[in-house]
Amino acid sequence: MGTRRSDGQGFRDLAVMLPISAALLLMPPLIRIFATPGTLGGIPWIVVYIFAVWAAAILVAIAVARHAHQAPGGDPEARSDPTERR
Amino acid sequence: MLPVNLVVLVCLAYVSLLFLVAFAGDRKASRGPSGWLSSPLVYTLSISIYCTSWTFFGAVGSAARSGAEFVTIYLGPVVVFAGWWLFLRKLVTVGRVYNTTSIADLISARFGKSPALGALITIMALIGTTPYIALQLKALTSSFQVITFPAGAVVAASVELEPDFVTAFWVAIGLCVFSILFGVRNINVNEHHHGVIAAIAVEALVKLSALLAVGLWVVFALADTSATVFENAPVSLANPDSFGTRWVALCFLAGAAVICLPRQFQVTVVENTSDRQLRTASWLFPLYLFLICLFILPIAIAGLRFLPEGSDPDLFVLTLPLTAGQDAIALLAFLGGFSSATSMVIVSSIALSTMISNHIVMPIAVGLGMVASAGGQTTRGFILRVRRTSICVIIMLGFVYFWLSGTSGALAAIGLISFCGVAQFLPSLVGGLYWRRATQAGAITGLSAGFIIWCYTLFLPSFEGAFLLSAEVIENGPFGWFWLKPHALFGLTEFDPLVHALFWSMSINIALFIGVSLLTEPTPLAQLQATLFIDVFRRQTESELSVIRRTARISELRQLAGRILGPEETILLFQAEETHERSSIASDELISLVEARLAANVGAASARSLVSQVVTSETIGVEELKRLAGEAEQIRAYSAELERKSQQIEATAAELAKANRQLREIDIQKDEFLSQVSHEVRTPMTSIRSFSEILLEHRDLDEARKLHFLGIIQSESFRLTRLLDGILDLNTQDPGEQTWENEAFDPEAAIDHAIETCEPLARAAGVKIRRRRARNVRVIGSRDRLTQVFINLISNAIKHNPNKGPEVMVSSLRRGASYEARVKDNGPGIAADNRENIFIKFYRGRDALASGVGLGLPISRQIVKRFGGELCLSEGKAVGAEFIVRLPMYRTKAGEA
Numbered sequence: 001m002g003t004r005r006s007d008g009q010g011f012r013d014l015a016v017m018l019p020i021s022a023a024l025l026l027m028p029p030l031i032r033i034f035a036t037p038g039t040l041g042g043i044p045w046i047v048v049y050i051f052a053v054w055a056a057a058i059l060v061a062i063a064v065a066r067h068a069h070q071a072p073g074g075d076p077e078a079r080s081d082p083t084e085r086r
Numbered sequence: 087m088l089p090v091n092l093v094v095l096v097c098l099a100y101v102s103l104l105f106l107v108a109f110a111g112d113r114k115a116s117r118g119p120s121g122w123l124s125s126p127l128v129y130t131l132s133i134s135i136y137c138t139s140w141t142f143f144g145a146v147g148s149a150a151r152s153g154a155e156f157v158t159i160y161l162g163p164v165v166v167f168a169g170w171w172l173f174l175r176k177l178v179t180v181g182r183v184y185n186t187t188s189i190a191d192l193i194s195a196r197f198g199k200s201p202a203l204g205a206l207i208t209i210m211a212l213i214g215t216t217p218y219i220a221l222q223l224k225a226l227t228s229s230f231q232v233i234t235f236p237a238g239a240v241v242a243a244s245v246e247l248e249p250d251f252v253t254a255f256w257v258a259i260g261l262c263v264f265s266i267l268f269g270v271r272n273i274n275v276n277e278h279h280h281g282v283i284a285a286i287a288v289e290a291l292v293k294l295s296a297l298l299a300v301g302l303w304v305v306f307a308l309a310d311t312s313a314t315v316f317e318n319a320p321v322s323l324a325n326p327d328s329f330g331t332r333w334v335a336l337c338f339l340a341g342a343a344v345i346c347l348p349r350q351f352q353v354t355v356v357e358n359t360s361d362r363q364l365r366t367a368s369w370l371f372p373l374y375l376f377l378i379c380l381f382i383l384p385i386a387i388a389g390l391r392f393l394p395e396g397s398d399p400d401l402f403v404l405t406l407p408l409t410a411g412q413d414a415i416a417l418l419a420f421l422g423g424f425s426s427a428t429s430m431v432i433v434s435s436i437a438l439s440t441m442i443s444n445h446i447v448m449p450i451a452v453g454l455g456m457v458a459s460a461g462g463q464t465t466r467g468f469i470l471r472v473r474r475t476s477i478c479v480i481i482m483l484g485f486v487y488f489w490l491s492g493t494s495g496a497l498a499a500i501g502l503i504s505f506c507g508v509a510q511f512l513p514s515l516v517g518g519l520y521w522r523r524a525t526q527a528g529a530i531t532g533l534s535a536g537f538i539i540w541c542y543t544l545f546l547p548s549f550e551g552a553f554l555l556s557a558e559v560i561e562n563g564p565f566g567w568f569w570l571k572p573h574a575l576f577g578l579t580e581f582d583p584l585v586h587a588l589f590w591s592m593s594i595n596i597a598l599f600i601g602v603s604l605l606t607e608p609t610p611l612a613q614l615q616a617t618l619f620i621d622v623f624r625r626q627t628e629s630e631l632s633v634i635r636r637t638a639r640i641s642e643l644r645q646l647a648g649r650i651l652g653p654e655e656t657i658l659l660f661q662a663e664e665t666h667e668r669s670s671i672a673s674d675e676l677i678s679l680v681e682a683r684l685a686a687n688v689g690a691a692s693a694r695s696l697v698s699q700v701v702t703s704e705t706i707g708v709e710e711l712k713r714l715a716g717e718a719e720q721i722r723a724y725s726a727e728l729e730r731k732s733q734q735i736e737a738t739a740a741e742l743a744k745a746n747r748q749l750r751e752i753d754i755q756k757d758e759f760l761s762q763v764s765h766e767v768r769t770p771m772t773s774i775r776s777f778s779e780i781l782l783e784h785r786d787l788d789e790a791r792k793l794h795f796l797g798i799i800q801s802e803s804f805r806l807t808r809l810l811d812g813i814l815d816l817n818t819q820d821p822g823e824q825t826w827e828n829e830a831f832d833p834e835a836a837i838d839h840a841i842e843t844c845e846p847l848a849r850a851a852g853v854k855i856r857r858r859r860a861r862n863v864r865v866i867g868s869r870d871r872l873t874q875v876f877i878n879l880i881s882n883a884i885k886h887n888p889n890k891g892p893e894v895m896v897s898s899l900r901r902g903a904s905y906e907a908r909v910k911d912n913g914p915g916i917a918a919d920n921r922e923n924i925f926i927k928f929y930r931g932r933d934a935l936a937s938g939v940g941l942g943l944p945i946s947r948q949i950v951k952r953f954g955g956e957l958c959l960s961e962g963k964a965v966g967a968e969f970i971v972r973l974p975m976y977r978t979k980a981g982e983a
Contacts, residue, residue: 019169061369
């Protein structure tokens with residue numbers, strides 16, 4: 001029970017963190033770091049960066065969706081910690 | 087150039103294929119919507135109508151003009167879908183649970199099934215979508231023009247093509263027919279269009295493979311090797327300035343649009359049938375967008391490099407293969423663009439026509455009493471006619487926009503105008519799903535203000551003077567008031583028009599939405615709806631049904647249902663009720679059920695108006711409502727409280743278990759004590775009894791023996807007395823049992839007294855008592871008791887000392903604030919494992935020969951404890967045993983001990 005619950009908590013944290021971190025990584029000022037003239041294997045850094053973040057977001061989203069599938073049904077919000085909703 | 091006939095033929099063949107798919111989908115759905123129709127893959131592919139011809143042609147154009155900016159249109163949706171857990175999940179669940187038919191339906195239902203709000207949102211969505219449909223017409227027309235341009239593709243690419251409005255008109259007509267045949271052949275339960283969705287999924291695959299084919303051809307065939315693809319990349323690609331406010335604004339707009347666009351709402355929320363679909367779409371849709379965007383930049387760069395200067399970048403996807411003579415790829419690209427444009431127009435017009443019929447025409451018809459008087463077939467036919475007409479109106483409005491705005495504006499710019507318009511729904515939508523206090527007045531004010539600002543700052547200026555606002559006003563503001571310039575309200579000049587419009591419309595929209603909501607009170611119905619929507623994940627309870635109490639006749643309700651739902655469904659709906667009871671008055675449950683089924687067809691607001699016509703009385707229980715609203719909060723509070731309580735209970739249980747263990751130990755000790763006591767009492771009693779029996783029975787015993795026996799009896803009596811005294815002492819020593827007189831006294835006197843008492847014993851045993859004394863010490867307590875302690879210790883030291891030259895050393899000294907007395911002998915000492923046992927009641931050491939009842943040391947220890955001191959064995963390894971008595975010293979006021 002204990003481990004399953006902490007797993008559920010971790011998955012919810014991941015599900016919430018994913019869009020926030022993706023948005024932060026793709027917004028200025030962070031994205032400006034890669035707006036440089038250099039290239040990686042002939043591809044500009046900015047292109048490599050945006051598509052890498054994009055691909056990473058997809059991979060994490062797959063993990064989240066898989067966990068959400070395993071998580072027991074019913075009401076996910078009622079099961080969560082009330083403080084989490086602030 | 088491709089022959090016009092061939093292109094038209096291919097298009098018609100393609101459309102027929104789509105019809106076949108749609109037909110098969112509808113056939114399968116009528117036998118039960120399951121299997122591949124409701125699979126997450128088809129759902130995700132249908133969501134990809136987000137990628138319209140704007141994506142197919144416009145993304146490359148945007149990339150050629152502004153570098154990386156095109157990608158923002160896809161990053162926003164990626165964040166929204168990857169973050170489905172935060173918002174989309176709730177939105178989709180609300181839509182599914184309450185059979186929402188459109189975004190206007192959802193928002194109006196949330197704010198008390200308000201018809202005004204539904205109508206407002208419908209009008210906003212209609213105007214907001216018009217530029218978007220115009221964009222598709224423009225893309226379709228120009229792609230058709232280019233691919234069939236008589237002078238060849240190279241010329242077509244380099245000249246500015248005059249838009250062919252005749253072609254555009256026929257394309258628009260074709261789209262109308264297409265949409266009506268596809269989407270509005272009948273009114274479906276729950277507004278699910280399975281056939282259309284299946285066809286849309288096929289179109290999604292076609293446009294993706296077309297774009298991938300062009301991209302792969304560009305990278306691997308046209309640009310020699312893949313390594314040189316980015317060699318001619320425009321410098322703007324890595325310009326840090328392109329990642330400023332416009333970047334953020336575009337990401338936000340795209341994220342808002344993927345939720346708020348009527349067609350996106352239709353495929354994401356209305357057509358959703360299970361949580362599983364959304365879960366898969368959360369990663370599959372970002373993946374689809376990823377693949378779509380993968381080759382945009384290479385195609386744009388190749389277009390800039392290989393096509394003549396001045397070519398329209400919006401058509402690179404088509405002109406690149408045409409110029410290279412790759413007619414097959416060009417035709418595939420044309421089909422891809424055709425797919426993306428048609429699918430968008432079809433779904434948009436279906437979604438908008440539903441909104442128009444449910445939120446504008448139905449309320450008017452209900453108000454005029456048209457529905458009440460009409461027969462069943464008439465009403466359903468009326469709704470269908472309204473929807474078909476709406477589709478024609480919507481598409482023709484797009485055509486008119488295209489005609490008025492003419493050639494101006496790139497595809498991306500037109501699309502963004504739409505995005506900004508529909509983004510105005512976002513505050514009401516998000517606020518409605520999370521904020522209880524949000525009211526209908528707040529939503530209406532915020533939406534209207536945001537919409538008016540959008541019209542003034544973005545939509546009307548996009549006509550460049552051709553409609554309502556003249557070019558002069560756009561340039562200098564109305565009446566020359568510079569602070570009302572559409573592109574620089576209040577002198578805010580440093581932003582580009584889109585960011586400027588988004589900033590003003592959104593800020594004022596949100597500010598008014600919150601401000602007016604705080605100033606107004608929601609109606610009871612709005613409160614109920616707010617609770618239902620916000621707590622959609624909470625388990626449904628009985629109390630929801632008891633909030634609204636209505637009275638209606640079953641026969642009237644049945645007539646009403648028959649008009650909208652058709653005879654078959656009505657029979658099913660009322661079947662259960664009829665077998666139940668034969669009452670003429672409908673139950674609250676039945677009325678709610680009928681309203682919910684009507685709402686799935688004509689929207690919540692219209693359904694409510696319709697039901698209200700047959701309901702004779704309606705009350706909303708304010709108390710029930712309060713309880714319902716409180717319930718959710720309570721459940722949350724309860725669960726926190728329960729968790730806290732259970733922790734407390736666990737702690738208490740642990741304490742109780744500990745106490746119980748202690749009690750058991752004490753109980754065992756008590757039992758042992760009792761058995762010891764009875765044993766101890768029994769021994770002397772036995773000898774007393776037997777000796778007294780001998781004396782009684784044998785009168786002829788000689789005097790000496792009699793005396794001897796009497797002596798034994800006497801000594802045993804003494805022992806018994808001592809034992810009883812001891813037990814009495816032990817019990818009276820228990821804390822709080824007995825008060826004793828406290829006085830300050832010199833403990834040395836107690837020791838002297840004890841030594842005197844033990845003197846005869848010592849002399850008899852030949853033990854020598856030595857003495858070392860402390861001076862000026864006073865302790866507080868009972869002198870007699872302390873004397874008793876020392877007598878016990880000294881007599882023990884004398885008795886348990888088999889040494890040949892036995893000696894007892896009694897010393898005392900002051901140590902800091904305490905007085906310390908030691909009684910030491912030179913006997914065998916006490917074995918390590920016995921050090922604590924000797925303080926246990928009735929323990930008598932290993933030499934059972936020694937006299938005494940084994941109570942001396944426990945009693946002494948208790949006495950010393952009452953003095954506030956301690957009695958213990960010295961840890962020293964010297965010969966013999968050494969007992970230490972430590973007592974706190976009594977201090978006088980002068981500080982003298």
